[in-house]
Amino acid sequence: MxxxxxxxxxxxxxxxxxxxxxxxxxxxxxxxxxxxxxxxxxxxxxxxxxxxxxxxxxxxxxxxxxxxxxxxxxxxxxxxxxxxxQPAIAFYVHHLKDLFPDTSDEILIFARTFTNEGTGYDTSTGLFTAPVGGLYQFDVHTCAYNGKYSYLGLVMEGDVIAADANYGDANHGCNNFGAIVRVRSGEQVWVKSTSSASNRQLY
Incomplete structure (x- = not known):
């Protein structure tokens, strides 16, 4: 056990x-x-x-x-x-105050306006002042008196940007000239006589 x-x-x-x-x-x-x-x-x-x-x-x-x-x-x-x-800017003016631009650099003043949107064109000075900056197109249509000449320029801030020389035939020869330019707000554009003589007359 x-x-x-x-x-x-x-x-x-x-x-x-x-x-x-x-x-x-x-x-x-x-x-x-x-x-x-x-x-x-x-x-x-x-x-x-x-x-x-x-x-x-x-x-x-x-x-x-x-x-x-x-x-x-x-x-x-x-x-x-x-x-x-931005407002629409456009002006359409006509009827020259002086048809005898007898001095060079004389500003041509268009006295009557069809359109002046933005009130940029001044009929008392002939100057267009850009209310706003942008790309602008300017077109000028003028006629020289029968047997007379016209020498004109489109001017921006003192620089001629387009020019025209015209002779008035029996039908008062007419020409168009202009330019497309970028203009800053406040800059001015105008049309002037670029030559003066006794045989210069617009129609």
Missing amino acids: VNEIKKIEDNVISTLGDIKRAVADFTNMFVDMRGNITDEMLKRGDEIERREESFKTLFEETRKTLTSDIEAEKQKLIHLQGKLE
Whole structure:
């Protein structure tokens, strides 16, 4: 009986040892697994943070680009609105005050107006003053008296930008001349005589 009890005791001790070893192995495995899980979670957390930063950066760049584009479009609209609000400028004048331009540089004054939108043309001085800057077209139509000559120039701020020389035949020869020029606000344009002599006369 003692021997049997001893065998049982040895078996129990051996089994307990196996259980302890199994528990230890399981504990170690659990610790390793937990460590791996923790490392994986940390890695995933870092990846999520990196992606979040990348998204924030991309969002901020996109926001700045959109803001800049919107501002640029806004400025374009403001510019277009300013253009639409500009008044129409046009004048159509006739009937010269002086048909005998006997001095060079004498300004020809057209006394009557059909149209003077923007009130740029002054019938007392013969000067057109641009109310707003822009691209302007000027056309001049004059006739020389029968047997007489005319030498005229279209002038902008003192510079002749178009000129005309004409002789009046039996039908009072007529000519057209003009120019398309960019004029700044406040600049002046006029028609003048470019030559003086006793045989100069307009019709």
